[in-house]
Amino acid sequence: MGEKKFFAVIGLGSFGYYVATKLAEKGYEVIAIDIDENKVDDISNKVTHAIQLNALDEKVLREVGLMDVDVAIIAIKDIATSILLSSFLKEDLKIKYVVAKASDQKHGKVLEKIGVDRIIYPELESADRLANNLISPSIFDIIELSSSHNLVEIKAPDIFVGKTLEEIDLRKRFDINIIAIKRNQPSTTETYKLSFEESIIISPSPKERIIEGDILVMVGLKEHLEKIEKL
Amino acid sequence: MEPDKEKILEAGYFYFQNQKFKKAIKIFEKGLSMFPNDIDIYYNLGIVYESINEIEKAKECFKKVLEIDRDNTDAKKHLEKLVNI
Incomplete structure (x- = not known):
């Protein structure tokens, strides 16, 4: 490889x-x-x-x-x-x-x-993605891992912003694991022209604080994930 | 560049760098009320929205830039990326 x-x-x-x-x-x-x-x-x-x-x-x-x-x-x-x-x-x-x-x-x-x-099946896959996105605009992607479990990427709900993973404790409350956080980091190039870099924090620590706009990559039972999507 | 516009871009930059995105958005929106159709402000506002994954709003800003300056390659690049999400 x-x-x-x-x-x-x-x-x-x-x-x-x-x-x-x-x-x-x-x-x-x-x-x-x-x-x-x-x-x-x-x-x-x-x-x-x-x-x-x-x-x-x-x-x-x-x-x-x-x-x-x-x-x-x-x-x-x-x-x-x-x-x-x-x-x-x-x-x-x-x-x-x-x-x-x-x-x-x-x-x-x-x-x-x-x-x-x-x-x-690109047409089928994008149709699925669009349907999911129309139902819940905060969902960026869903991958079916098994008949019971999904991996979803959702935009962090407002009530999570500013809190650490430890504080929101999804594992205890919903039996959901956050396996990564996708975050756009402002980059310092020109003052008058903003730019950012995409970053991904894999296996974030419990002390990691959620920032507005973060995409949370989570794994869990489908019905548990649906509860988060509705937050 | 007009001093007032410069101040707006600097303030927006400051808030954006410090991840105070809502404040950056407010500043740029205020900027647009003073300088309507300003492509620098529209572009930066688009970047703030894109960075916090407000995709539809970001698209609107980049479209606006392209309405005013159809050859703006940066706005084109960002819009193309967002259309594929």
């Missing part, structure tokens, strides 16, 4: 574009591929290589060295193309880790059968 991973993103719609540019921003080598020349041009100065080609042209895929990538992300809308390509990358090129975007459950099931390592 020590070496830096090498990524390929195939399909540069908005999802593929964001994944590719994000990975490149984080300093990883990324090959971005699409059949549409305009999309390739748009991303060309943001990633290591941007190549215009037909993702079903197996010969060309080999020629560009796709077999050398550690992770391939297939972000193609067309179900048939996405399935054929997944199978080629997994079975023929033997790419270690293939991630594919599924448009619906049926598509996902087929990808699973082919042996795709990770299947994502």
Whole structure:
């Protein structure tokens, strides 16, 4: 794991574009591929290589060295193309880790059968997130850990601000653990132009004091977490 | 820069640095009543809101900056990030 991973993103719609540019921003080598020349041009100065080609042209895929990538992300809308390509990358090129975007459950099931390592449903996931956020605007994210437990990220309720974790004692009162605090720290650059840096305090100490705007990352039983969300 | 505007930006900076976010917001809002459509004040107010995760309010401020100065790259960068939350 020590070496830096090498990524390929195939399909540069908005999802593929964001994944590719994000990975490149984080300093990883990324090959971005699409059949549409305009999309390739748009991303060309943001990633290591941007190549215009037909993702079903197996010969060309080999020629560009796709077999050398550690992770391939297939972000193609067309179900048939996405399935054929997944199978080629997994079975023929033997790419270690293939991630594919599924448009619906049926598509996902087929990808699973082919042996795709990770299947994502961006539409479904963002719909879930939006629904949760509309129900409770303080919720930033929810990850289901099991049928009974969730991990949630919520904005610290006003009544917690200024208090230490010891004082609010969620473990005793609600059987909830705060495993991290995400905090934006004001940074001192220019007086006339404010800026901040994102920080994360992992396993915060009981003496840690909650500041306005903190995002609390908590684990607990779903029904207990719901009580906090309503505070 | 006008001396009054300078004072507003300095006071907002002071409160923001000391994590007195509500006070920083008040100062910048007062600033906007004196200097409506001032992009420096709108931008800083957006940063305060973003830093305390008041996403919708932050977006409004950055949109306002872009309405006045459509090529403002800083505001664009922040708005793009917030749209994805």
